[in-house]
Amino acid sequence: MTGWEVFLQQLIIGLSNGMIIALIALGYTMVYGIIELINFAHGDLFMLGCFAALTVVSLTGDLPVWLVLLLLLVLTPVFCGGLNWLVDRLAYRHLRDATKLAPLVSAIGVSFVFLNLGLFWGGLPLKVFGFGKAAAAPKDFPTLVSNANLLGNSNVEFTTKDLLVLVITVPLMVGLTLFVKQTRAGKAMRAVAQDRLAAQLMGIDANRVIGQTFLLGGGLAGVASVVAALYNNTIYFQMGYRAGMDAFTAAVLGGIGSLPGAVLGGLCIGLARALSDQYIATRWTNVMVFAILILVLVFRPSGLLGAKHREKV
Amino acid sequence: MLALENIHAGYGPIDVLKGITLRVNEGEIVTVLGANGAGKSTTLMTIAGVNPCRQGMITFAGEPIANLPVHEIVRLGISQVPEGRRIFPRLTIRENLELGAFQRNDDIAGDLERALDLFPILRERTGQLGGTLSGGEQQMLAIARALMARPKLLLLDEPSLGLAPLMVVKIFEIIRAINQQGTTILLVEQNANMALHIAQRGYVLETGRIVLEDSAANLINNEQVRKSYLGG
Ligand SMILES: Nc1ncnc2c1ncn2[C@@H]1O[C@H](COP(=O)(O)OP(=O)(O)OP(=O)(O)O)[C@@H](O)[C@H]1O
Ligand SMILES: [Mg+2]
Numbered sequence: 351m352t353g354w355e356v357f358l359q360q361l362i363i364g365l366s367n368g369m370i371i372a373l374i375a376l377g378y379t380m381v382y383g384i385i386e387l388i389n390f391a392h393g394d395l396f397m398l399g400c401f402a403a404l405t406v407v408s409l410t411g412d413l414p415v416w417l418v419l420l421l422l423l424v425l426t427p428v429f430c431g432g433l434n435w436l437v438d439r440l441a442y443r444h445l446r447d448a449t450k451l452a453p454l455v456s457a458i459g460v461s462f463v464f465l466n467l468g469l470f471w472g473g474l475p476l477k478v479f480g481f482g483k484a485a486a487a488p489k490d491f492p493t494l495v496s497n498a499n500l501l502g503n504s505n506v507e508f509t510t511k512d513l514l515v516l517v518i519t520v521p522l523m524v525g526l527t528l529f530v531k532q533t534r535a536g537k538a539m540r541a542v543a544q545d546r547l548a549a550q551l552m553g554i555d556a557n558r559v560i561g562q563t564f565l566l567g568g569g570l571a572g573v574a575s576v577v578a579a580l581y582n583n584t585i586y587f588q589m590g591y592r593a594g595m596d597a598f599t600a601a602v603l604g605g606i607g608s609l610p611g612a613v614l615g616g617l618c619i620g621l622a623r624a625l626s627d628q629y630i631a632t633r634w635t636n637v638m639v640f641a642i643l644i645l646v647l648v649f650r651p652s653g654l655l656g657a658k659h660r661e662k663v
Numbered sequence: 664m665l666a667l668e669n670i671h672a673g674y675g676p677i678d679v680l681k682g683i684t685l686r687v688n689e690g691e692i693v694t695v696l697g698a699n700g701a702g703k704s705t706t707l708m709t710i711a712g713v714n715p716c717r718q719g720m721i722t723f724a725g726e727p728i729a730n731l732p733v734h735e736i737v738r739l740g741i742s743q744v745p746e747g748r749r750i751f752p753r754l755t756i757r758e759n760l761e762l763g764a765f766q767r768n769d770d771i772a773g774d775l776e777r778a779l780d781l782f783p784i785l786r787e788r789t790g791q792l793g794g795t796l797s798g799g800e801q802q803m804l805a806i807a808r809a810l811m812a813r814p815k816l817l818l819l820d821e822p823s824l825g826l827a828p829l830m831v832v833k834i835f836e837i838i839r840a841i842n843q844q845g846t847t848i849l850l851v852e853q854n855a856n857m858a859l860h861i862a863q864r865g866y867v868l869e870t871g872r873i874v875l876e877d878s879a880a881n882l883i884n885n886e887q888v889r890k891s892y893l894g895g
């Protein structure tokens with residue numbers, strides 16, 4: 351492999367991972383946009399989505415692959431979206447008028463609950479979890495999508511998995527943009543994000559709209575779970591920490607509250623990780639992400655796309 | 664149409680409204696006058712369901728509405744143009760107007776046309792963001808947005824606040840026109856002179872209590888009102 355080929359390869363890996371980070375970052379940024387809550391449990395929701403996905407695979411193992419993929423892409427987002435909605439309904443909704451610290455601390459609590467739920471889940475006596483002998487150990491996610499190089503004999507690999515990431519995430523992001531811009535529910539979301547009281551005075555049920563935002567953001571995390579599990583073929587109960595950190599940094603980098611910002615930020619973080627893995631050292635990569643987060647917070651807290659008018663949600 | 668019966672409401676441990684009783688009859692413009700902090704906005708927000716009503720009765724068209732969710736009250740036909748206008752700054756003017764009709768599922772195209780006829784300034788700018796409008800234009804947008812709900816009762820909170828004198832005159836003309844087209848209006852104002860000239864009746868609110876209640880004509884000539892609210 352020539353130097354250029356190595357670089358190109360890292361770009362492909364970085365962009366694929368970046369799209370996954372972007373999906374998680376969208377959920378962060380949407381929830382922040384609408385209730386100014388930094389949802390610390392979001393990364394762990396993504397982790398639970400991966401466990402849900404593996405469970406679905408274990409229960410549908412005999413079906414054709416396309417059907418398993420379809421079930422994964424329906425059931426996992428429904429699970430994650432529903433769980434996110436439920437947490438808002440049971441916890442954050444009661445704290446709407448409390449100081450901002452109250453929901454924030456609750457989110458940290460929810461994150462711990464999710465983490466332990468993941469540990470428990472990995473200990474279930476199923477074959478895919480190694481019959482629960484080592485709950486905390488990483489679990490293999492079956493290779494449903496092959497690693498075949500679509501570029502033929504080229505040294506640079508663009509695999510079926512990379513294609514899968516694009517085919518799932520790009521339409522989803524386009525769809526989300528259209529939903530928020532064009533639909534009645536999307537307009538209600540933007541209205542609640544900009545001025546909740548004024549939105550209520552328009553006859554909008556703000557709590558319901560906030561619930562829908564959690565549902566949608568959680569659903570996106572669920573899709574990210576499926577894509578990440580298929581792409582990386584391993585899941586782990588503590589994987590939500592890094593995923594959450596990457597996605598949070600991506601959301602802040604793009605300008606928290608901004609949808610295009612979350613996507614741009616996700617791609618940047620994905621690329622930064624891949625290039626750091628290749629040219630610096632894997633062990634420094636998390637440090638690089640933290641460094642980006644700190645630099646952005648210090649020098650440009652409104653992020654790349656959050657300059658003048660910050661478009662929330 | 665609307666009746667408040669001994670309403671108590673407030674923030675934290677303190678009651679800001681200490682027993683408000685007032686009524687608005689169908690077709691009227693009724694004004695509530697009062698100094699800063701008297702509780703005018705609190706009154707409107709309590710009617711709208713935003714502030715909890717701690718004691719007393721609110722009825723609208725004969726039905727009790729106290730402490731219903733805000734969106735329910737809008738659905739029943741009460742819309743508010745809040746203090747400070749609160750248009751959506753990063754939504755277009757058209758989107759602002761569409762959101763005004765959020766509760767309706769019939770055709771709103773006709774009402775959109777009517778709103779733009781009433782406020783021609785908004786017509787050429789329907790694609791522009793709300794935040795780019797001047798204060799007076801934002802007030803017009805806020806009123807047009809509230810009308811998009813086809814309210815039976817319109818609550819207006821200091822619509823003249825911060826506007827140039829010519830704009831104030833214009834806004835009051837529009838309020839009168841809206842009323843003549845059949846919308847009942849409850850108007851909170853500090854500009855007592857203008858308010859009493861378009862209203863049929865008025866109330867004077869002082870530190871959470873109604874201290875005066877009369878026809879607008881009588882209030883204009885009332886010694887106390889002249890001294891406190893009409894500049895002598
Ligand atoms: N959100 C709030 N929290 C606590 N106190 C409040 C709040 N809003 C208003 N108040 C207090 O309630 C009292 C009445 O306020 P309100 O806004 O109803 O007055 P107002 O008559 O509308 O005055 P203005 O003419 O200044 O708009 C004031 O003493 C005010 O400080
Ligand atoms: Mg006020």
